[in-house]
Amino acid sequence: MSKKAIDERRRQAAAKWEAVQKNSVPVIYIGAASCGLAAGAADTQEAVEDYLEKKGITARIIPVGCIGPCYLEPLLDVQMPGKPRISYSNVLPKDVPGILSGFFENGEISRNHLAGHFGDGELDGIPRFFDLPMLKPQVRIVLRNCGIIDPDELDHYLARDGYMGFEKCLSMTWQEVLDTVKRSGIRGRGGAGFPTWRKWLTCRETESAERYLICNADEGDPGAFMNRSLIEGDPHAVLEGMLIAAYTIGASQGYVYIRAEYPLAIKRLKKAIGQMREAGLLGPHILGSDFSFDIKIKEGAGAFVCGEETALIASIEGKRGMPRTRPPFPAVAGLRGKPTIINNVETLGTLPNILRNGAEWYAGYGTDSSKGTKTFSLVGKVRRTGLIEVPLGMTLREVIYDIGGGTQKPFKAVQSGGPSGGCLSEEFLDLPIDYEHLAAAGAIMGSGGLIVVDSDTCIVDMTKYFMDFTQRESCGKCVPCRVGTRHMVEILQKVCDGKAELADLDKLEKLGQTVKNGSLCALGGTAPNPALTSLKYFRPEFISHVKDKRCPAVTCKNLVIYRVIAGKCTGCQRCVKVCPTGAITGPRSEPHNLDQSKCIKCRSCYEICRFDAIAGDAIVIES
Amino acid sequence: MSKAGLSALAQEFKGERGDLIPILQRVQDLFGYLRPEAIRHISRWLKMSENEIFGVATFYAQFRFHPAGQHHIKICLGTACHVRGGEQILATAQQRLGIKTGETTADGKYDLDRVACLGCCALAPVVAFDGRVHSQMSVLKIQKILDEQKSD
Numbered sequence: 052m053s054k055k056a057i058d059e060r061r062r063q064a065a066a067k068w069e070a071v072q073k074n075s076v077p078v079i080y081i082g083a084a085s086c087g088l089a090a091g092a093a094d095t096q097e098a099v100e101d102y103l104e105k106k107g108i109t110a111r112i113i114p115v116g117c118i119g120p121c122y123l124e125p126l127l128d129v130q131m132p133g134k135p136r137i138s139y140s141n142v143l144p145k146d147v148p149g150i151l152s153g154f155f156e157n158g159e160i161s162r163n164h165l166a167g168h169f170g171d172g173e174l175d176g177i178p179r180f181f182d183l184p185m186l187k188p189q190v191r192i193v194l195r196n197c198g199i200i201d202p203d204e205l206d207h208y209l210a211r212d213g214y215m216g217f218e219k220c221l222s223m224t225w226q227e228v229l230d231t232v233k234r235s236g237i238r239g240r241g242g243a244g245f246p247t248w249r250k251w252l253t254c255r256e257t258e259s260a261e262r263y264l265i266c267n268a269d270e271g272d273p274g275a276f277m278n279r280s281l282i283e284g285d286p287h288a289v290l291e292g293m294l295i296a297a298y299t300i301g302a303s304q305g306y307v308y309i310r311a312e313y314p315l316a317i318k319r320l321k322k323a324i325g326q327m328r329e330a331g332l333l334g335p336h337i338l339g340s341d342f343s344f345d346i347k348i349k350e351g352a353g354a355f356v357c358g359e360e361t362a363l364i365a366s367i368e369g370k371r372g373m374p375r376t377r378p379p380f381p382a383v384a385g386l387r388g389k390p391t392i393i394n395n396v397e398t399l400g401t402l403p404n405i406l407r408n409g410a411e412w413y414a415g416y417g418t419d420s421s422k423g424t425k426t427f428s429l430v431g432k433v434r435r436t437g438l439i440e441v442p443l444g445m446t447l448r449e450v451i452y453d454i455g456g457g458t459q460k461p462f463k464a465v466q467s468g469g470p471s472g473g474c475l476s477e478e479f480l481d482l483p484i485d486y487e488h489l490a491a492a493g494a495i496m497g498s499g500g501l502i503v504v505d506s507d508t509c510i511v512d513m514t515k516y517f518m519d520f521t522q523r524e525s526c527g528k529c530v531p532c533r534v535g536t537r538h539m540v541e542i543l544q545k546v547c548d549g550k551a552e553l554a555d556l557d558k559l560e561k562l563g564q565t566v567k568n569g570s571l572c573a574l575g576g577t578a579p580n581p582a583l584t585s586l587k588y589f590r591p592e593f594i595s596h597v598k599d600k601r602c603p604a605v606t607c608k609n610l611v612i613y614r615v616i617a618g619k620c621t622g623c624q625r626c627v628k629v630c631p632t633g634a635i636t637g638p639r640s641e642p643h644n645l646d647q648s649k650c651i652k653c654r655s656c657y658e659i660c661r662f663d664a665i666a667g668d669a670i671v672i673e674s
Numbered sequence: 675m676s677k678a679g680l681s682a683l684a685q686e687f688k689g690e691r692g693d694l695i696p697i698l699q700r701v702q703d704l705f706g707y708l709r710p711e712a713i714r715h716i717s718r719w720l721k722m723s724e725n726e727i728f729g730v731a732t733f734y735a736q737f738r739f740h741p742a743g744q745h746h747i748k749i750c751l752g753t754a755c756h757v758r759g760g761e762q763i764l765a766t767a768q769q770r771l772g773i774k775t776g777e778t779t780a781d782g783k784y785d786l787d788r789v790a791c792l793g794c795c796a797l798a799p800v801v802a803f804d805g806r807v808h809s810q811m812s813v814l815k816i817q818k819i820l821d822e823q824k825s826d
């Protein structure tokens with residue numbers, strides 16, 4: 052397709068999008084990303100279809116990606132002809148008739164489950180969706196289309212200025228594009244924060260007949276899902292970013308390396324790549340230019356270490372995903388020995404915006420050294436969980452309290468950077484979120500997982516969790532990582548079991564340093580970070596486990612017991628029924644007995660008792 | 675592995691060593707796990723030793739070397755799921771099914787796995803039952819799901 056043809060396509064796409072916006076038929080949007088589906092969006096959609104069919108109403112249903120506030124899922128939006136789109140939250144199938152009948156039968160806006168509207172200004176006392184406390188402080192650049200457009204429609208993306216950044220590229224030299232990216236100040240969003248332009252320049256300046264571009268969508272950090280959401284909600288943004296990067300570094304072949312655990316994202320990518328090919332945005336002589344490029348999808352097979360550049364390359368080459376020594380860096384000698392650039396999904400997804408709106412516009416956000424915006428998955432014990440995008444430099448307090456609504460129980464810590472990062476205590480809440488400040492505090496920015504924990508979470512247990520994770524995922528090449536992480540887990544297990552001595556904590560610290568210094572890649576080099584920062588900021592909690600044999604958060608299994616409070620127990624037998632080991636016994640209407648020797652501390656009895664209005668909290672967990 | 679299965683793969687892939695992982699993935703899709711005969715076929719086709727193939731396959735968590743159960747239960751133990759009680763859900767499932775992670779029940783009905791992260795962290799803890807993700811799980815909910823399955 053030529054430049055002229057794409058202009059025509061965009062005109063048609065704009066008309067199509069306009070028709071959805073100024074709709075003649077009602078449009079119902081359903082948040083159907085993985086998170087929405089997990090919350091039950093498919094059932095909700097079925098209930099909508101049933102309702103429409105039963106009432107003989109014609110309406111268009113558009114499944115969209117994740118708009119961010121996952122705690123409101125399933126989200127259902129209704130847009131009546133000529134009216135603004137109105138969003139409803141936590142919509143289960145049983146709520147659907149009530150919401151839809153308001154619009155279709157009574158000609159009014161239903162009030163139950165109402166979240167907000169997408170129009171401008173005031174509407175019947177309903178807040179604007181983007182004015183909700185979770186969304187107002189955010190700046191949506193890379194997420195601008197997520198939850199708004201149909202991710203399966205190239206035309207929706209085109210109508211919202213899609214591929215304009217890439218078109219602009221084609222009228223520039225590669226040096227000019229590189230300079231724009233340099234001036235924007237964007238740094239790699241995968242974790243390390245290396246300036247994107249510098250990596251590109253090294254690759255471009257290496258003499259080679261062939262160069263490769265790899266999009267790293269192997270989002271292995273547990274607790275992070277930014278890349279999944281972006282691909283599911285706006286796949287073309289990432290693919291357009293790949294075109295821009297490939298044009299600049301002079302690559303002819305690109306790969307998307309994506310985790311197999313993300314089936315929906317893979318499906319969306321495959322469809323989008325097919326659409327690009329059809330529209331002439333992929334293949335030889337893209338848009339009539341001299342630039343030719345193609346993209347293949349490579350599915351990961353479940354190995355966290357493959358997020359590391361050299362391991363990822365080994366995996367694409369069909370080998371065990373084990374990192375190798377650098378230099379040479381992949382930008383010089385990567386895939387099949389050719390210069391290769393590996394960029395994170397978010398970095399690539401941001402590029403079209405930089406090219407379209409200009410470097411200075413992007414650099415206007417963020418701080419001096421950390422420019423632009425960053426997406427985070429805000430999860431854990433925070434009230435409003437979900438995917439957010441904020442300008443860098445915003446403080447942790449603003450993110451956790453203003454956006455996330457704080458925690459129900461007292462705040463304890465925020466974990467940033469996943470298994471390579473660290474836990475920061477309350478005194479760091481006013482820390483600005485940028486690469487330098489987080490690193491100085493002992494955590495890292497990482498790919499953007501922010502896990503908030505409250506007084507119910509044991510830091511020792513969480514530290515053990517991370518160490519256990521990296522120990523399992525260690526590829527085994529370097530002894531300090533393979534054996535050292537294992538010993539660190541063992542020591543932490545001893546602490547959790549109340550069997551450790553104070554000297555063990557020093558051993559843990561020393562061992563952590565050894566693993567850090569003696570490992571080849573970033574996995575081993577950062578694996579001890581969670582242990583080292585926790586020991587630094589939460590030492591008293593470790594000491595209680597060691598000295599008092601107590602777990603203050605009442606989490607560590609071997610330091611807690613479950614007890615039935617005889618005075619409170621009504622003898623309802625519900626706990627007897629759920630106990631998987633028969634540890635609880637007792638006749639009806641009499642206080643029950645809990646046999647400690649049979650109790651596996653699975654929490655079933657505690658949960659069923661807690662939600663019982665009469666007995667209430669007759670079962671307690673103590674340490 | 676049947677001859678037909680292999681020839682279908684031979685059309686899809688050129689037989690390059692770099693295609694080993696996607697080939698193993700396709701074989702597992704077709705047969706549910708990597709049978710030794712399948713590995714032997716691939717070894718001859720790609721002209722690489724069975725040892726080497728096993729070396730690659732055992733490196734990745736995705737590959738199975740035993741027949742899978744009829745139903746797949748995957749307990750997510752990402753960070754968000756962990757801090758919201760994923761371990762207890764796993765313990766309950768293990769207790770109920772009488773198997774450990776990575777195993778299949780004696781009747782071949784269920785297999786149980788722990789996964790690092792399903793990416794639905796905001797709705798943690800989550801469990802995937804035959805690919806369908808259930809959100810905001812609890813020990814009681816997993817018991818209920820298993821009970822419902824048993825009565826089916």
